[in-house]
Each structure stands twice: as structure tokens, then as C-alpha cells.
Amino acid sequence: MPYNIADPGRDLDDLIVRRAEVFRQKQGIDLRTGHLAEQIDPSSKVVIARNAEGNREEVAYDKLLIATGARPVVPDLPGFDLPGVMTLKELEDGRRIKAYIEDHHVRRVAIIGMGYIALEMCEALRARDLEVAMVKPRPRFLPWMNESLAAMVKEEVEENKVTMYPGHEIKAIESDGKGLRAVCEDLELEADMVLVAVGVKPCSELAENAGLELGIKRSISVDRSLRTSNEHIYSTGDCADSYHVVTGRKTWIPLALRANRGGWAVADNVTGKRVELDGVAGTAVFKVFDLQVARTGLNSDEARAYGFEPAEVVIQARTRAHAHPGSSTIGVYMVGDTKSGRLLGVQMVGKEGVAHRVDAPAVALHAGMAVDEFSQTDLAYTPPFGPTWDPMLIAANQLLKKM
Amino acid sequence: MPYNIADPGRDLDDLIVRRAEVFRQKQGIDLRTGHLAEQIDPSSKVVIARNAEGNREEVAYDKLLIATGARPVVPDLPGFDLPGVMTLKELEDGRRIKAYIEDHHVRRVAIIGMGYIALEMCEALRARDLEVAMVKPRPRFLPWMNESLAAMVKEEVEENKVTMYPGHEIKAIESDGKGLRAVCEDLELEADMVLVAVGVKPCSELAENAGLELGIKRSISVDRSLRTSNEHIYSTGDCADSYHVVTGRKTWIPLALRANRGGWAVADNVTGKRVELDGVAGTAVFKVFDLQVARTGLNSDEARAYGFEPAEVVIQARTRAHAHPGSSTIGVYMVGDTKSGRLLGVQMVGKEGVAHRVDAPAVALHAGMAVDEFSQTDLAYTPPFGPTWDPMLIAANQLLKKM
Incomplete structure (x- = not known):
């Protein structure tokens, strides 16, 4: 939507x-x-x-x-039922948002939350040239993500003139008849529309x-x-x-x-055909402005919580070969288990080549592959689409040294 | 180059x-x-x-x-040593080609061969607005490739105004002092420069x-x-x-x-650190004009030659989600072994999302994964980069029915 x-x-x-x-x-x-x-x-x-x-x-x-x-979580706080306070889940929500923007000549939108939906929507609203501010209680942006990769995403969002207020807990939404106000302890955001995107249950x-x-x-x-x-x-x-x-x-x-x-x-x-599903690897990808952001598997905090002894690495590489024009930075974060040698998770950020690249480690997770095995895989190479050593292989080689 | x-x-x-x-x-x-x-x-x-x-x-x-x-194969035929007859392998070859194009005001190039290098070079030469004709002895274009996918590539090359003459065996290259002539049994191609790209040894x-x-x-x-x-x-x-x-x-x-x-x-x-390499999966990717072409593993002919009992499928899907603008066709060919259930190979053609997508089946080949297991993998989905069911999963599901 x-x-x-x-x-x-x-x-x-x-x-x-x-x-x-x-x-x-x-x-x-x-x-x-x-x-x-x-x-x-x-x-x-x-x-x-x-x-x-x-x-x-x-x-x-x-x-x-x-x-x-699932349905969107809506905090039990004053003003979240005001007209112009929206969530986005059902097709009807989308209709309501589109109609509200037009009918109320919306110029400024406040988004509560900074997850996938919030980020996709901030891009959508900026594409319509609306002013967008985002607010969330925890100071850390994309807390599941490696901090240096999350910083790349934050920079992209801010470069697209979205104002971000992490670390501000929303207390209420107020209306003065003309507009809305998202009220935090030490911050007030004026807006014509408020999108609540703090997750689903x-x-x-x-x-x-x-x-x-x-x-x-x-x-x-x-x-x-x-x-x-x-x-x-x-x-x-x-x-x-x-x-x-x-x-x-x-x-x-x-x-x-x-x-x-x-x-x-x-x-x-x-209907009688017995099927069992293996499960999920936690693969997810989203686009925000010109960036692709993807993850699969666990980060090191999650790994530790599940009893692994993780080692992690984050590297920066190029999206195209040496000297190939149009290249940009790709960041790769990789986690392995020092006990078993297993690959546990990968995160990636870049302007190109991220959305499908993450499928390779996702398959490796399904196969229970070791980082060492993954580092030996025969991944595709041609100059317009990556360096000879794929950024994931560079990460795997670096990670092996730490394991 | x-x-x-x-x-x-x-x-x-x-x-x-x-x-x-x-x-x-x-x-x-x-x-x-x-x-x-x-x-x-x-x-x-x-x-x-x-x-x-x-x-x-x-x-x-x-x-x-x-x-x-390795070095380029140069047929032992008359005229392949004439000035203006080029191969492309060393940096010096690239220099020679660039200089020759400029010094001799090259307008028309004949390329002998239609493999990776030939196709990358036909794009490069068309980018310089040169007339390009390609010739090769076997009638089948990209013979290692599934025919319907190869037809997508051929169409892309022809749409870019490259004239293709498969099924013509070169007999000699002749010079009349002003230009060159690539001579086949029933075809003569006039050119200012001839590129010989029939493989390496x-x-x-x-x-x-x-x-x-x-x-x-x-x-x-x-x-x-x-x-x-x-x-x-x-x-x-x-x-x-x-x-x-x-x-x-x-x-x-x-x-x-x-x-x-x-x-x-x-x-x-x-230097004393014992390393063994697992081997290659035969992963390869190239770009030709706006198309990405990739393969990993075996096609069904190769599979049969190695004692497998292959089943194969070729599907067409979209590069982006239902109703997402900018979507185009992606073709996926997939081969599995009916005896063991193993995934044996994948080929792909499309304008986007091919070059890195092929890494996922490449990893699966390293892991010796079954088609059934691959069909259950948790691949990335977001509307700008693919349908909910990744084209590879669609292919795997179809292939399973044949296995």
C-alpha cells in the first residue's frame, strides 16, 4: 500500500x-x-x-x-481516536489515508514509530511532497540492526528531509480543531495527519x-x-x-x-496431502528512498539469547567491481557461532544488490551451513553487479578470522 | 574491459x-x-x-x-592474423581495440562467437554507436541455456540492432586494403574490425x-x-x-x-595453513544491454551426462509484486534429480533481480539441498523487488510436481 x-x-x-x-x-x-x-x-x-x-x-x-x-497496535493514550489519526493494515486504511490527505489538504504528517511500515510510509509521503516527522520512544533507530548499518539508513532518511525524533515517548495526540499535535514529554509535533505505526499484534x-x-x-x-x-x-x-x-x-x-x-x-x-513447513529464517527486506535494507537470521544479541556464542563482523564493500562506474557502498553485517561454526545471520544495506543478495545467506541458514562453508560458495560475479569477491564473501572471510 | x-x-x-x-x-x-x-x-x-x-x-x-x-582460441584459418582482427583477454588487447577503433574510424564490427565476451562486447560497441554483426557456426544461440530463456536474450540483442547470424561457420577473413570481410560458406560480413571471441583455452x-x-x-x-x-x-x-x-x-x-x-x-x-577448496557450482552471470543472464549448476543435458535423471521446468514470473509499477518478466529454468530429489541447476533471465538472485540456488547446490527443501526457504519479499513467492520458489514448486 x-x-x-x-x-x-x-x-x-x-x-x-x-x-x-x-x-x-x-x-x-x-x-x-x-x-x-x-x-x-x-x-x-x-x-x-x-x-x-x-x-x-x-x-x-x-x-x-x-x-x-494481525492488527496494528494502537497505544491506549488520549487522542489516538481523533479523526486524522491513522493506522495502515487493511485496504480500507489505505483508502482512508489517501482520502484524508486530499480532503484535508494535508501538508504535514507525524509518524509514530520507525519500523518497516513507518519507513515505507515516510518515503511514500515524501514522494507526495508532504512534510514528514517521525517519533519513537527508544533512542536507538532500528534496534535490531547493527548500529553502523542503521546509521546508513538514518542518514538516507534524513537526506530525504524527514525529521527524526528517536528517544521521545508519545503521551497524547491533541487537536485544536485546525490540526493535530503529537505530544511527547519535551517535544510537540504539529501535523495535519498522524500515522500510528508502532507494530502489529x-x-x-x-x-x-x-x-x-x-x-x-x-x-x-x-x-x-x-x-x-x-x-x-x-x-x-x-x-x-x-x-x-x-x-x-x-x-x-x-x-x-x-x-x-x-x-x-x-x-x-x-485435503489429505500431508505437508510440514520447515520454518522461517527471519528474512525481511524493505526499501526506504534509494536504500535497500535486508536481514536474515539472528543478530548477535538474539544469538546470545538463544545460547549461541556469537562472533560478528561488519564490513563495507562496493556494489560494483573496481573502477566500474556507478558503484556505491554496501554494508554487510554477519554473525556466526564460535562453538559450532554455524552461520547465524546477515544484515545488509545498500543502494543496489541487497534485496536479492540476502536470499543466499537465507538458504545457507536453512541448510545449517557453517560460515566456513558459506565463505567457499561460488557466488555470481560480473563487474556491473559486484566485486569479484561478493561483499558477503568478504564478510564471511573476515568473520572466520574472529571465529 | x-x-x-x-x-x-x-x-x-x-x-x-x-x-x-x-x-x-x-x-x-x-x-x-x-x-x-x-x-x-x-x-x-x-x-x-x-x-x-x-x-x-x-x-x-x-x-x-x-x-x-588462459588465452583466446584463434581458429587456424586464413586471415586471422590480419590487422584489425582482435581478441580480448589481456589489458593490451583492450588498448589495441580502443586505439584501432579511433585510429581507423571503425564503423562496422563483426564479432565471431556469441558467448559471454562476445555479448558483453556487442553491448560495448553498440554503446559507441558502431554497427555490429555476430556470427557463429552452431545454429543454437547460447546452447547451454534453456531455449525459451535463450530466446529472451536473443530478442534483447536484436532489439539493440545487432545483426545475428547463428549457423554460419567462418572460413576466412579477407582484406581488400580498405576493410575486412568475414567469409562464411554462404555469407560475407563486411567490417572495419573483427573481434574473435570463440572461447578460451x-x-x-x-x-x-x-x-x-x-x-x-x-x-x-x-x-x-x-x-x-x-x-x-x-x-x-x-x-x-x-x-x-x-x-x-x-x-x-x-x-x-x-x-x-x-x-x-x-x-x-x-605458507603452512592448510586450505582445501570445495569446488565450483558453475555460477556465472553476464549483462547484455538491459538484460541480466545468470546460471548455476547443471542444465538437464549436463545432468543426464553425469548420471542424474533430471526433471526440468521453465517458468515466467514478474520482477516486482502484483500491481507494482515498473515490473518486467523474469524467466527461471530449474533442474532437479528425480532419483535423489536434489536441486541440480538454475538459469535466469530478466531486466532486474537476476544477478544476485542466482546466488541463492548456488548456495543450495553447495549444500546439496533437495528441490523440496529449497522450495521451503524463507526468501526476501517486498513489492519493489519481487512477488510474494519469489520466482525461484514458483519454479521449485512447479518442478516438484514433475518430480
Whole structure:
């Protein structure tokens, strides 16, 4: 949605991959939109819903999939329900934001939060030439990221004239009738619109009330076949947890590929083809202005928390070969386990060649590869796309010296 | 060099990574340029050379590295020694080509061959607005490549106004004093300059005359520690062979990363740190006009030749997410072994996101991963850089159905 919001001429409906009618007509699915599922009764295998007219409906099941997703966290503070205070999750949110910008001649936007969505949205709003300020409570920007790589991202955002206020905790949003004010202890940001992007939480209440086991961050706990603690109920998508291939333990990383893959796997499992999912490597990528930012696996803090003894390295290399025009800096952070030799994680920042480069260490994490093995891989080289030694190999070679 | 040749304003010396004086002064290496090594006497551990004055010199060694590289194949046919008939390997070749283009007001170039160098050079020459025609004996363009992907490359080359004549075997090059003529059975190409780019062969004569074992395509046979059949003599770079991580057998794929990596590994081995190299996956990438073309591992013909029972698939996907502007087609070819389930190779063509994407299957080949495992990997997703299901995952899912 941020990329669509960036362009006032584009219709948000462009983003619809498949309309409800297609499910109904082409696939023969009894798709009941406008229904709120209120309760699951696992003992009688029935879902109790309320339809658009407010009437109670019961839907019996043999197998049930809970795919309720996640919703934005909205702090329980004064003024977060004011008109002009937005979140971005549903298509309807996008519509609301686009309409509000136009209807209220929005010039200044305050964004609360500095994560993926906040950063993608700050780019989208700057593309529409709006003034953007960002605020968050913790002083550290992208706290999961190596500090020198995070500094590259911060610089890119600031160069694009976004004002950043890390270390300021929001206390309230106020309105004076003309505009909004995001109020912190020692800071006030005036804005025509406020975007709240402080993260999401799983929509797991329905599952919890049905007695299903919840896991990390109250996500719905599922096994490798996406089955919940009830053998007839599956769950996947942003509401459900998954296994992390590096730690072997449960994690909750609500991202698109896992959600989509989980949907197919449940379909297979309920129709009789047994499928188990390996898990996630924690691979994520986002674009902010001209920078690509990617990660896979663990950082050293996470590694330590899971009992590894991490060594880490951060290097700077070039995105193109020696003397090739148009080259820029690429930063690579890499973590390995000094005990087992295993590769544990990689982070990367650069103007080009980051988004897909991170897939290589992601595959290595799935394979449980050692840093030494990874350092020997035959990665692609041609001058327009990298140096002879890929930046990841340079990082791996440096990391090996520390291990 | 092609990228430098494309720009008449750039000095070829830009490409020099380290000058001879640096080796001599900063590293204290007795670097004897202008010396021709004529013979190795392994029994007395001496290299016999001829210096610039034509005098014989003997260089004694404890350990010897043969890094003689490869040289362009030049057909033994009439006219290939005429002025204006060029090859491109050494820096001096690049200088000669740049000077010839300017000094002789070159307008039309015929390229014999249609491999990596030929294709990179056709782009470089078109960037200088020269007329380019390419000719090769076999009718199939990029014969190692899946035909539908090769057709994408051919179309790109032709759209850039390069005339292609596959299926024409060159018989001679003739000169009429004003220009050159590349003569085939039923075709004559007039040109001011002819570039011969029909491949390279290892410079292994010195090694052969010293009684060292040669391998595939007369490359110098080395073990995983880069040692030749003589325990005191190492070899690496384009003159030496290597192991292929998919087949476990010897191969000869003269590319930059392996050459560079081999140099470091020999340095370690002769100075007492034992290093063995895993081998190559056959990863290669090149750019031709706006297309990126990459491969790793085996195609199905190669797979069959090595005793695998390959299944293959070719898919077309998009380089960006549904409805994201600027998207284009990406073609992915994938091969797996129906016996073992292993991933055997991947090829890719597209305007973006190919060069680094191929690193992921390259890592998978090193890890001996099954197609099924690869299909479960957590690859990066964000709308500007790909669909939710990465094109490689789409290919893997399709391939699994055939396996």
C-alpha cells in the first residue's frame, strides 16, 4: 500500500489480487463477507458468527482454519481516536489515508514509530511532497540492526528531509480543531495527519477463547503442519507462530511469504496431502528512498539469547567491481557461532544488490551451513553487479578470522 | 574491459587493481615482468626463463605456482592474423581495440562467437554507436541455456540492432586494403574490425612439458588444495581445473572468483595453513544491454551426462509484486534429480533481480539441498523487488510436481 499511497493517481483497488466473487463463482467457495466470527465451539465443531444484519449464524466444520491475521497496535493514550489519526493494515486504511490527505489538504504528517511500515510510509509521503516527522520512544533507530548499518539508513532518511525524533515517548495526540499535535514529554509535533505505526499484534482472541494454546507474543501456537492445540483446527498467517530454522524454537514473524505458504500448506493438509513447513529464517527486506535494507537470521544479541556464542563482523564493500562506474557502498553485517561454526545471520544495506543478495545467506541458514562453508560458495560475479569477491564473501572471510 | 571500451573517455589503466611496483616495493616480491618462463625442471626445482634481453635466467623454487591463465582460441584459418582482427583477454588487447577503433574510424564490427565476451562486447560497441554483426557456426544461440530463456536474450540483442547470424561457420577473413570481410560458406560480413571471441583455452603447455597431469580440456589437473600431480607445484586460475560441487567430478570453468580464491588458497597452503577448496557450482552471470543472464549448476543435458535423471521446468514470473509499477518478466529454468530429489541447476533471465538472485540456488547446490527443501526457504519479499513467492520458489514448486 505505501507504494500506491505515494501516487494519488493510482486506484487502491489495483492491489486486489482476487475479488470475493471469484472465490464464490470460479471456485465455488461459500465466502461469507460481512460476517463477524464471534466464537468457536471446538466440542461441537461449530463457528458462531453474526451476519451483516446482526443475526446469529452457525457454521459447522470438519476442519477449521483460523486466519485472522494481525492488527496494528494502537497505544491506549488520549487522542489516538481523533479523526486524522491513522493506522495502515487493511485496504480500507489505505483508502482512508489517501482520502484524508486530499480532503484535508494535508501538508504535514507525524509518524509514530520507525519500523518497516513507518519507513515505507515516510518515503511514500515524501514522494507526495508532504512534510514528514517521525517519533519513537527508544533512542536507538532500528534496534535490531547493527548500529553502523542503521546509521546508513538514518542518514538516507534524513537526506530525504524527514525529521527524526528517536528517544521521545508519545503521551497524547491533541487537536485544536485546525490540526493535530503529537505530544511527547519535551517535544510537540504539529501535523495535519498522524500515522500510528508502532507494530502489529496477532488477532488471537477468537482462538484463545476457544481454549487454543497461544505462543510467543500471544500468537496462535501451531505445529509444523500448521495445526493448533486442537487437532481439527489449523491456523496460519500473521495470527500464528512458526519455527525459526536457526534456533529451532518458536518465533512470531508476521510476513507475507510465510502467511501465503501457510495457506497452501493448510489446504494440502486438510485435503489429505500431508505437508510440514520447515520454518522461517527471519528474512525481511524493505526499501526506504534509494536504500535497500535486508536481514536474515539472528543478530548477535538474539544469538546470545538463544545460547549461541556469537562472533560478528561488519564490513563495507562496493556494489560494483573496481573502477566500474556507478558503484556505491554496501554494508554487510554477519554473525556466526564460535562453538559450532554455524552461520547465524546477515544484515545488509545498500543502494543496489541487497534485496536479492540476502536470499543466499537465507538458504545457507536453512541448510545449517557453517560460515566456513558459506565463505567457499561460488557466488555470481560480473563487474556491473559486484566485486569479484561478493561483499558477503568478504564478510564471511573476515568473520572466520574472529571465529 | 568491455565496460571500459564502451567509453572512449575512460583510460584502460583505471582497471589496474595493483601495479607491479606495489608488489615489489610494498610486498617485497621479486616480480620479474618481461620474463618468459620457458621450462620447468621439477627434478631440480628450477624454472628456466628468458629475460627481456633474451638472456637465460634460472629461478629456483621450493614451491611453485603455475598461474598462466588462459588465452583466446584463434581458429587456424586464413586471415586471422590480419590487422584489425582482435581478441580480448589481456589489458593490451583492450588498448589495441580502443586505439584501432579511433585510429581507423571503425564503423562496422563483426564479432565471431556469441558467448559471454562476445555479448558483453556487442553491448560495448553498440554503446559507441558502431554497427555490429555476430556470427557463429552452431545454429543454437547460447546452447547451454534453456531455449525459451535463450530466446529472451536473443530478442534483447536484436532489439539493440545487432545483426545475428547463428549457423554460419567462418572460413576466412579477407582484406581488400580498405576493410575486412568475414567469409562464411554462404555469407560475407563486411567490417572495419573483427573481434574473435570463440572461447578460451588453458595455457598449460609449460605444465604439460614439465610432465604434470592435465585434465579436462587440457587444463592443469589439481586437487582440492590446488596441488598438481607434482607435490611441490601448485596451479590455479584459468589454467587449472576444479571440482564441481554438483557432480563431484572435475570441471574447467575459467572464471574470476575461482581464480582469485585459488590464489589465496595456494598462498595459505605454501605458507603452512592448510586450505582445501570445495569446488565450483558453475555460477556465472553476464549483462547484455538491459538484460541480466545468470546460471548455476547443471542444465538437464549436463545432468543426464553425469548420471542424474533430471526433471526440468521453465517458468515466467514478474520482477516486482502484483500491481507494482515498473515490473518486467523474469524467466527461471530449474533442474532437479528425480532419483535423489536434489536441486541440480538454475538459469535466469530478466531486466532486474537476476544477478544476485542466482546466488541463492548456488548456495543450495553447495549444500546439496533437495528441490523440496529449497522450495521451503524463507526468501526476501517486498513489492519493489519481487512477488510474494519469489520466482525461484514458483519454479521449485512447479518442478516438484514433475518430480
